[in-house]
C-alpha cells in the first residue's frame with residue numbers, strides 16, 4: 316500500500332513531533348472538509364466547540380452541587396440549595412448529547428464528500444497527464460500509492476473532529492482544575508503520559524513491521540489472487556499449479572502470523588507497563604489531592620470536582636493521542652495525493668494550440684529521433700525516421716519485433732513528442748497542434764486494445780464516448796468491421812455484458828473480440844485509422860475479410876496506417892515502409908519492393924516459403 320515509501324514515518328512518530336505536527340494536520344483536515352462541504356464543516360466545528368463549553372459547565376456545576384450538599388446546613392437543605400446547579404448539570408448533559416448527535420450527522424455527511432472530492436481530483440489529474448508520465452515508473456508508483464489518499468482523507472476528517480472534541484474537553488477539564496488549584500493541572504498531564512507513551516510505542520512498532528513486511532504481504536495476496544484469477548484458471552488446473560500456489564500462500568501467511576504474534580506480545584507488555592505507571596501516577600495525583608485537602612488548601616467539594624475533572628481530562632487526552640497517531644499515518648497518504656498534483660504540474664497535456672485540419676489528410680514524418688524518457692537503452696528507439704502517409708491511402712509499416720513501428724504511430728497520434736525532427740499532420744506540427752483536436756482525428760485499434768468489462772454496446776460505442784450511442788450507428792460500425800454476426804450470436808445482442816466475472820456475463824473468443832475492436836474504430840469514424848496487428852487472432856477467411864474492409868475504409872477517403880507481420884496482407888497496401896532497428900530502410904509500393912530484392916522481399920520470401928515447402932512427415936511444425 317505504499318508504506319515502503321514512508322521510511323521517515325517511523326522516526327517521525329515521537330510524542331514531541333506528533334504534537335508539533337498536530338496544527339498542520341488539523342489544517343489539512345479543515346481545508347479538505349471546507350472544500351467538500353462548507354456548511355457541514357461549520358456545523359461540526361460549532362457543535363464540537365459548544366460541546367466543550369457544556370463539558371466545562373458540567374464540571375463547574377458538579378462542584379457547585381458538591382459544595383451545596385457538603386455545606387454544614389445539612390443534606391436536606393443542601394439538596395434544595397443544589398437544585399439549580401443540578402438542573403444546570405442536567406441541562407449541560409442534555410445539550411452535550413444533542414450536540415454530539417449533530418456532529419455525528421454532519422460528520423457522516425461530510426466524510427463521504429471529502430473522499431469523493433479527493434478521489435475526483437486525483438483521477439482528473441491522472442487523466443490529464445501525458446502518456447510519458449503514466450509510463451514513468453516513479454510517477455506511476457506515486458499514482459498507485461496516492462489512490463489510498465482519498466479514503467485516508469475521509470478518515471482524517473473523522474479523526475480531526477474527534478481530536479477537536481478531545482482538545483476542547485481537555486481544555487475544559489484543565490480550566491476547571493486550574494480554577495480549583497494550580498498544582499492539579501500538571502498532575503493530570505503526568506497521569507496521561509504512560510498511556511501516550513504506550514500508544515506511540517505500539518504504533519511505531521507496527522509501522523516498522525509494516526515497512527519490513529510489505530513486500531511479503533503483497534506477494535502473499537498476489538498469490539492468493541492468482542488462484543481465483545480467471546485468466547490463469549485454465550493453466551492452474553491443467554498444469555496442476557493450484558497446490559504449488561496454495562503451499563506458498565500457506566507458508567507465507569504462517570510466517571506473517573509469527574510476526575503478528577510478536578507484535579501482539581510487545582503490545583501486551585507495553586500496555587501492562589503503561590497501566591502500572593498510570594496506577595503509580597494516579598496514586599501520586601490522589602496523594603497530592605489528599606495533601607491539599609488535609610492542609611485545607613482545597614475544600615472537600617472542590618476535591619470531589621477535581622477527581623471528576625481529572626478522570627474526564629485524562630480520558631480526553633488518551634483519546635487525543637490515539638487519534639493523532641492515526642492521523643499521522645493517514646496524513647502520509649494524503650501527502651501523496653498532494654504530491655500527485657505538484658509532480659504532475661508541467662506534465663499535463665497542453666490545452667489549446669494550432670487548429671488541426673479535418674477531413675482526408677496526409678502525414679509527413681521528418682527526421683524524427685526518439686528515446687523513451689528514462690530508458691536505459693543506448694540507442695534511440697527511432698533514428699532519423701522520415702516517411703509519408705498519403706491521404707486516403709493504406710500505408711503499411713512492417714519490420715521485425717521491436718523495430719519501432721508501434722512507437723512511431725504513438726508519436727504520429729501525438730502521444731509522445733519527438734526528441735528531434737517533426738511530424739506534420741495535414742501540414743500542422745503535432746507538437747504545436749491542439750492536442751484534443753489531434754486525438755479526435757484518430758481511431759486506433761492497438762495490438763492490445765482494451766476489452767472493457769461492459770456491454771457489447773459500450774465496447775463499440777466507447778469509440779465516441781462523448782456522443783450518445785445510437786443503434787443505427789452501432790449497426791453500421793458492426794457492418795463495416797464484419798462484426799454483425801458476432802453481435803447477432805450474443806444472447807442479448809448489443810446488451811450482452813462482455814465479462815465473465817459478472818453475473819450474466821458472456822465470454823468472447825479472441826477473434827470475436829478483435830472484430831469488436833475494429834467495430835469500435837469504425838464507430839469512431841475518424842479521418843485517420845491506425846490498425847496494429849488487426850488480424851492476429853483471426854482465421855484465414857476472416858483475415859481476408861478484415862483487410863477488404865480496411866481497404867474499403869481507405870476507398871471512402873480515410874487515411875489508414877496498417878502495422879502487420881502478415882506479408883500477404885501487405886500486398887494490398889498502397890505504400891510500404893520497412894523499419895529496422897528504429898530506422899526506415901525501404902519505402903515503396905509492394906510490387907516495387909518485392910522486385911528490389913531487399914529486406915521486404917526477404918521477409919516476404921521467408922513467409923511464402925513456409926507455404927510452398929510443407930514440412931516433412933514426422934517433423935514438428937510448432
Ligand SMILES: Nc1ncnc2c1ncn2[C@@H]1O[C@H](COP(=O)(O)OP(=O)(O)OP(=O)(O)O)[C@@H](O)[C@H]1O
Pocket residue numbers: 450687690696714715716717718719720721722723
Ligand atoms: N513505454 C516504453 N518504454 C520504454 N521502452 C519501450 C516502451 N515501449 C516500447 N519500448 C521499446 O521500444 C522498442 C520498439 O518497440 P515497439 O513496440 O515500437 O516495436 P514494434 O516494432 O511495434 O514491435 P512488435 O512488432 O513486436 O510489436 C522496443 O525495444 C521496446 O522495448
